[in-house]
Amino acid sequence: MVLLGAFVNMICIITGTLLGKLFHRIPEKMKSTVMHGIGLAVTMLGIQMGLKSERFLIVIFSLVFGAVLGELWKVEDKLNKVGRWIEIKVGASEEGGIAKGFVTATLIFVIGAMAIIGALDSGLRADHKVLYTKSIIDGFTSLILTTTLGIGVLFSAVPVFLYEGLIALFATQISRWIPSALMDAFIVEMTATGGIMIIAIGLNLIGITAIRVANLLPGILVTALLVLLLYYWDTIIQFVSVFP
Numbered sequence: 001m002v003l004l005g006a007f008v009n010m011i012c013i014i015t016g017t018l019l020g021k022l023f024h025r026i027p028e029k030m031k032s033t034v035m036h037g038i039g040l041a042v043t044m045l046g047i048q049m050g051l052k053s054e055r056f057l058i059v060i061f062s063l064v065f066g067a068v069l070g071e072l073w074k075v076e077d078k079l080n081k082v083g084r085w086i087e088i089k090v091g092a093s094e095e096g097g098i099a100k101g102f103v104t105a106t107l108i109f110v111i112g113a114m115a116i117i118g119a120l121d122s123g124l125r126a127d128h129k130v131l132y133t134k135s136i137i138d139g140f141t142s143l144i145l146t147t148t149l150g151i152g153v154l155f156s157a158v159p160v161f162l163y164e165g166l167i168a169l170f171a172t173q174i175s176r177w178i179p180s181a182l183m184d185a186f187i188v189e190m191t192a193t194g195g196i197m198i199i200a201i202g203l204n205l206i207g208i209t210a211i212r213v214a215n216l217l218p219g220i221l222v223t224a225l226l227v228l229l230l231y232y233w234d235t236i237i238q239f240v241s242v243f244p
Helices: 004-022 028-050 056-073 075-090 097-110 113-125 129-149 151-174 180-206 219-241
Strands: none
Touching (some): 004 113, 004 129, 004 151, 028 129, 028 180, 056 075, 056 219, 075 097, 097 129, 097 151, 113 129, 113 151, 113 180
């Protein structure tokens, strides 16, 4: 089943959120310290991912042009509107609470190499081990996030399932028309670009910054475009160099 890994990830997030609601009486100081610990861990994960780039200029251009597109498209504002719409539908008493939990958790669970690579493994090789590992991590993370950010974390399970599920379904056909070398290059640079965004999320969780990370998300699309252009440019150069 191609979508099994994505489905397990969704269930773990939901389970973690429900358990988090049971432990909502955790002292505020403990919640704050735990959140800072998660923020530090997320930041370190982002640093490790960012260092994987083989062409860091791609990462820089991706973030710059991605930020421009994100601000023009108002990605974070639209995500917040979705969160506020959910607040209205569920009759939340604390304005902004569900929106913050939904947006923060969605960014944490969606951005990153494990979501992409795990979904690709599910689609290409029917191997769900990466997504199973991610599911465990996301389950514990959602538990802690819920004790601080509230029930909004629960709704992040839907975009996570759709995101990973669509990638897995796409991957079942991807090998027919995308060279493996191109796919490898994309994963490497996407990992690095996503890693910088992960660092921003970690700093936001710690409270050091208030970066609009969602408005950087179009950078992933820019990464794919740049890798595609450079791949075919290198192919053309190699072809031309064969002739005297």
